[in-house]
Amino acid sequence: MSAIDNLPPLREVIATHQLSARKSLGQNFLLDLNLTAKIARQAGDLAACDVLEIGPGPGGLTRGLLSEGARKVVAIEKDTRCIAALQDIAAAYPGRLQIINGDALEIDPLQHLTPPVRIAANLPYNVGTELLVRWLTPPDWPPFWQSLTLMFQREVAERIVAQPGGKAYGRLAILAQWRCEARIAMSLPPEAFTPPPKVSSAVVHLTALPEPRYPADAATLSRVVAAAFNQRRKMLRASLKGMAPDIEDRLIAAGIKPTDRAEQISLEGFCALARELRRP
Template sequence: MSGIDDLPPLRQVIATHDLSARKALGQNFLLDLNLTAKIARLAGDLSHADVLEVGPGPGGLTRGLLAEGARRVVAVEKDPRCLPVLAEIAAAYPGKLKVLNADALDLDWEAELQAPRKIVANLPYNVGTELLIRWLTPATWPPPWESMTLMFQREVAERIVAAPGSKTYGRLAILSQWRAEARIAMTLPPEAFTPPPKVHSAVVHFTALPAPRFEADARVLTRVVAAAFGQRRKMLRAALKGLTPDIEDRLIAAGLKPTDRAEQVPLEGFCALARVMTDVIAPAR
């Protein structure tokens, strides 16, 4: 096997293949291989796992994952311009890298990887939140992934780890903390990327819990939380009245104050509310 030292610098790769980042695809390339190696190490031991990477671009993080000993990497890249570059990395690591020219939102990714699975990605800004919610809310738990190490805009990362009562507390915090441990493991300034985004970025590491912290159906909880925070300035009885006419009685049955606002309700409270709403919002089958 050859490896990372035999591959040209990323800036040279981008120039050779004319890979200017495209805003429409949410692309901001991370070219510092020391940083990509550090992100790969945040994912823990990779030697026992298949790794899903979404949006590899020119392959900086891909190189880091392979160099850190990933058993196998499946990289999902929508931009066909990046495929020749990724093919060069695959040639340097025979049998270790599979590249799929696909949209991650349309892909049955589980079928492409053997368990145990990890997800490590510098997610495109325009689809990062939607992918995260999908990965956090499968119909059954434990999920198909063991851990996730994902880069977001720092604002999104702060929403993921937010506590009740804060302005950043909302749907992402509840869904992230319900069935996983989530922590901000690393922050990066705009100048780390090409082109530099207008915001700072952060890497969040998620470890799947063996069971949810509190009992609830994922579909019901998602609906309730979305409705509550969709009108977060309103009291719960007003924000949730569209779900059922007797919402005030159900809030009381869940141990919540109808006059509270969504940001005041802890995770346990939303799970209790989801449990008393299952006859209104049918649970997933």
């Protein structure tokens, strides 16, 4: 018996439904229900929230979210083999779990969610970064979600919270920290998963700020950051020369040395440059 509800242990669920993890779907299952409940708690008080979960698999984190009091969980699962196991959870938590069988990259979950909304997921490794970027770059801010509590490979987690000056610092850090408070909430070793991945994992918690940390046009900032880090070994006067014919003057006006490289520039500096590039 698991410690968090009256449903069978996850190993038993996986055996019953023959749910061997598939590498093609980026699956690594967390079987310790006390651990999945701990991850759910990183998302905060869920009693008044709908929670969007991507890639629930056999439902370990789903059960954690429901046992921790989530008002409703909307779970999007691509693997049809997992649906029966998730339906057993839905029966144990009447009216609180909605299962959508499909690809999270193609489904708009908003029609199924009632604000306030939080997102919590052990994201499939093969789509995790793409989903994060989508959630961080909506047309309007603040977004439909209050917070993101997401599992990534440790390397990706470190890129999200990275500060200027290191190799991990790049586009992902800028996108995340411009509009969110971002922190690593907990770390997990490979042996916590079945099958064990080759790398460690970490849970990142991002809280949406009411407005961006510094003023800047989102599209301009995105272009500047992409150009700067795509050629991160070059000086900015070279990597950004396609942004404006007078790029050296614009860099200086934004308080940036033209000979600096991308990883030396703070978030505030990139925002200042984005504003400068919008000026006629």
